Amino acid sequence: SGPASLAAALYGARTKIRTVVLKGNQPGGQLTGTSYIENWPAIKKIRGIEVVKDFEEQAARFGALMVGDSAVSIDVAEWPYLVKTEEGRELRALAIFVGTGATGRRLGIPGDFEYWGKGVTNCAICDAPYHKGDIVAVVGGGDSAIEQSLELSHYAKEVRMLVRSDFLRASPSMIERLDACDNVTIIFNTSLVSINGSNDHVTSVDVINNKTKEQQRWEGVRGVFLAIGHIPNTQMLEGKIRLDTNGYIELNGRAQTTSLPGIFAAGDVADPRYKQAGVAAGDGIKGGLDAVWWLSEIGYNTQVERKLETAFF
Numbered sequence: 001s002g003p004a005s006l007a008a009a010l011y012g013a014r015t016k017i018r019t020v021v022l023k024g025n026q027p028g029g030q031l032t033g034t035s036y037i038e039n040w041p042a043i044k045k046i047r048g049i050e051v052v053k054d055f056e057e058q059a060a061r062f063g064a065l066m067v068g069d070s071a072v073s074i075d076v077a078e079w080p081y082l083v084k085t086e087e088g089r090e091l092r093a094l095a096i097f098v099g100t101g102a103t104g105r106r107l108g109i110p111g112d113f114e115y116w117g118k119g120v121t122n123c124a125i126c127d128a129p130y131h132k133g134d135i136v137a138v139v140g141g142g143d144s145a146i147e148q149s150l151e152l153s154h155y156a157k158e159v160r161m162l163v164r165s166d167f168l169r170a171s172p173s174m175i176e177r178l179d180a181c182d183n184v185t186i187i188f189n190t191s192l193v194s195i196n197g198s199n200d201h202v203t204s205v206d207v208i209n210n211k212t213k214e215q216q217r218w219e220g221v222r223g224v225f226l227a228i229g230h231i232p233n234t235q236m237l238e239g240k241i242r243l244d245t246n247g248y249i250e251l252n253g254r255a256q257t258t259s260l261p262g263i264f265a266a267g268d269v270a271d272p273r274y275k276q277a278g279v280a281a282g283d284g285i286k287g288g289l290d291a292v293w294w295l296s297e298i299g300y301n302t303q304v305e306r307k308l309e310t311a312f313f
């Protein structure tokens with residue numbers, strides 16, 4: 001029930017296709033973990049939870065059925081595909097849109113969960129503008145960490161990129177781009193130990209040098225940006241549709257179709273590159289349309305719909 005799925009559901013429901021949304025364990029997805037969104041096209045500033053609420057109501061108004069339950073398995077051995085849910089529901093689906101998103105890796109250290117959305121985040125594009133003149137820490141040594149550091153360098157006074165080893169996983173071309181930023185420092189062999197704060201915002205971090213084991217408190221750090229990778233939520237699809245080596249769903253060219261007919265995907269579960277709510281919504285629309293067109297190609301029409309209505313709903 002993130003932006004990809006809700007956009008797909010809107011397009012499915014508006015075309016009068018019986019559309020069921022399994023909302024999952026975190027209804028609204030990652031958007032509900034952010035504070036304000038300032039990059040949702042045409043809306044200057046809005047809370048993430050409000051976008052989700054409006055999105056849900058809009059899809060529901062056209063007939064999408066919102067179900068507070070989670071898919072636990074998808075059986076693709078027979079068609080219509082069988083989706084089983086946590087609460088024991090069994091749904092036979094002619095088409096499935098997968099918008100299960102990705103879960104940002106977390107550190108699991110003190111303060112990580114407590115200050116999430118209050119200075120701790122994994123989205124510099126979303127939150128960098130709130131850190132004008134601040135000292136911020138970015139954790140990770142991959143392309144995302146560099147991307148977040150570059151984004152933050154436009155706003156923050158000082159960006160400290162913490163790399164746990166003495167090695168950057170990022171690509172040379174990304175590393176080169178850091179040369180032009182004199183307010184970004186890479187600090188190797190260093191990990192966060194705790195994130196500290198008061199009155200709902202981060203005020204300092206404790207770090208450890210992994211070689212010397214020396215610990216320090218850095219006062220004045222106002223933001224912690226985690227860039228330690230994402231895990232796409234594709235566990236129930238392993239061995240069923242084509243995934244890339246990192247577990248993301250592979251799509252066919254510009255379409256949101258997957259390696260199995262009738263299964264469509266969009267959003268972070270199929271997109272290791274952009275990871276933006278707006279992109280997920282746009283690709284969700286494409287996925288919804290791809291599903292509608294595919295159903296129409298295989299003969300779905302109002303008569304079929306009426307039969308399904310009596311037999312299944």
Ligand code: NDP
Pocket residue numbers: 105106107139140141142143144145147164165167168169191227228229230272273
């Ligand atoms: P990566 O897996 O490439 O990098 C993750 C980084 O986080 C590594 O430096 C890793 O350290 C570190 N890390 C992991 N766990 C911890 C931890 N618990 N504590 C501290 N550090 C930790 O993930 P990215 O999200 O950066 O990139 C994912 C993919 O997306 C890559 O293929 C990347 O190339 C691509 N990408 C491309 C971009 C571009 O081209 N512009 C932008 C962003 C991403 P270690 O090396 O020690 O394991």
